[in-house]
Amino acid sequence: MNFIAVIILLTIVADFVLHTLADVLNLRMLGDKVPEPFQGVYDTERYRQSQEYLRVNTRFGWITALFDISVLFVFWFGKGFLFLDQWSRSWNQGPVLTGLIYIGILIAFKTILSLPFSIYATFVIEERFGFNKTTWRIFATDMLKGLMLSILLGGPLLAGVLAFFEYAGSNAWWYCWIVVTIFMLIIQFIAPTWIMPLFNKFEPLEDGELKHAIMSYAQSVKFSLKNVFVIDGSRRSEKSNAFFTGFGKNKRIALFDTLIAQHTVSELVAVLAHEIGHYKKKHILQTMIISFAELGIMLFLLSLFISYQGLFDAFYMEQKSVYAGMIFFGMLYSPIEFFLGIFMQMRSRKNEYEADRFAVETTQDGSSLADALKKLSANNLSNLIPHPFYVFLNYSHPPVLKRIRAILNS
Ligand SMILES: [Zn+2]
Numbered sequence: 500m501n502f503i504a505v506i507i508l509l510t511i512v513a514d515f516v517l518h519t520l521a522d523v524l525n526l527r528m529l530g531d532k533v534p535e536p537f538q539g540v541y542d543t544e545r546y547r548q549s550q551e552y553l554r555v556n557t558r559f560g561w562i563t564a565l566f567d568i569s570v571l572f573v574f575w576f577g578k579g580f581l582f583l584d585q586w587s588r589s590w591n592q593g594p595v596l597t598g599l600i601y602i603g604i605l606i607a608f609k610t611i612l613s614l615p616f617s618i619y620a621t622f623v624i625e626e627r628f629g630f631n632k633t634t635w636r637i638f639a640t641d642m643l644k645g646l647m648l649s650i651l652l653g654g655p656l657l658a659g660v661l662a663f664f665e666y667a668g669s670n671a672w673w674y675c676w677i678v679v680t681i682f683m684l685i686i687q688f689i690a691p692t693w694i695m696p697l698f699n700k701f702e703p704l705e706d707g708e709l710k711h712a713i714m715s716y717a718q719s720v721k722f723s724l725k726n727v728f729v730i731d732g733s734r735r736s737e738k739s740n741a742f743f744t745g746f747g748k749n750k751r752i753a754l755f756d757t758l759i760a761q762h763t764v765s766e767l768v769a770v771l772a773h774e775i776g777h778y779k780k781k782h783i784l785q786t787m788i789i790s791f792a793e794l795g796i797m798l799f800l801l802s803l804f805i806s807y808q809g810l811f812d813a814f815y816m817e818q819k820s821v822y823a824g825m826i827f828f829g830m831l832y833s834p835i836e837f838f839l840g841i842f843m844q845m846r847s848r849k850n851e852y853e854a855d856r857f858a859v860e861t862t863q864d865g866s867s868l869a870d871a872l873k874k875l876s877a878n879n880l881s882n883l884i885p886h887p888f889y890v891f892l893n894y895s896h897p898p899v900l901k902r903i904r905a906i907l908n909s
Contacts, residue, residue: 665821
């Protein structure tokens with residue numbers, strides 16, 4: 500085993516140990532007492548359920564992670580990457596097509612293996628806690644649509660990246676950077692109108708008290724909003740959410756129908772004000788710029804490592820190739836990804852406070868936002884008292900109690 504293999508192995512083990520440690524600490528925080536701001540929102544029984552939900556999901560996460568790691572190790576040390584390479588090359592299809600076969604089969608293999616886990620999560624766990632609305636039919640068509648999209652959109656992109664690294668020499672990384680960036684911008688632009696409607700129905704919010712309140716709020720903060728959409732989240736789950744997608748003229752605010760059903764008008768305006776806050780404070784733009792910068796760095800590092808012999812030796816490969824180099828580099832890159840992820844989440848948690856503050860300042864109504872957050876947490880059975888280390892590793896949003904405290908104190 501060479502030192503590249505050792506680095507990758509240690510990363511995988513360290514990642515598992517850290518996350519398990521965080522999980523254990525997280526579970527030890529659980530207790531019977533409903534935190535004070537939630538008394539009246541969470542009854543004892545519902546609160547007990549939220550803790551059970553966390554326990555069940557944590558245990559399920561352990562099983563999934565252990566399974567994934569075991570499969571990877573068996574495949575890796577059983578020389579699976581080498582045998583698949585020999586088989587893919589036996590079709591004599593040139594480097595780009597061979598690469599598509601190789602990576603396509605790895606992805607298909609991973610998808611098939613994870614299928615029983617997502618079935619269990621949807622039809623057993625979510626069902627048991629009363630969230631699941633997904634039928635087998637919706638589940639299957641979602642899978643098929645996802646598959647078609649990844650073949651139609653991901654296939655040509657992957658072929659392009661493989662071709663650049665195969666034929667463009669040392670310029671490949673920045674050619675790829677430009678092409679992938681443009682591709683991602685186009686996807687972001689067309690997602691609200693072309694991709695998301697494949698999975699959900701978007702309907703303009705009907706005229707009435709809610710629409711009127713939202714429109715006059717948007718006007719008061721000079722946010723041009725042509726329409727607000729209602730998305731049929733209830734098709735799949737009882738959980739609720741609101742989000743913001745696209746940019747320019749294509750930007751859309753969508754509220755889940757489940758959210759509308761459970762909140763008052765002023766709470767919904769507060770939620771929407773929070774979303775607009777993200778836009779006004781340029782969080783969305785900043786996140787996009789940072790991820791494009793990260794993409795550039797990653798592609799540059801990829802160009803340095805893609806033909807490094809040690810990378811191929813680590814996986815028992817007999818011949819070098821761009822496609823296998825990409826896969827192996829992806830694993831070598833994961834420590835950097837880990838630290839970047841932590842940084843991005845810290846940023847995101849800070850942005851959440853900022854968006855909350857924006858909402859409170861512009862609506863002059865902190866209690867509606869606080870009430871909305873309480874209802875959202877109770878409805879989604881969120882954990883109210885996560886361990887700080889767990890938050891540090893996993894949370895893109897601050898713990899809800901901290902948010903509520905910040906909102907009511909501002
Ligand atoms: Zn937010």
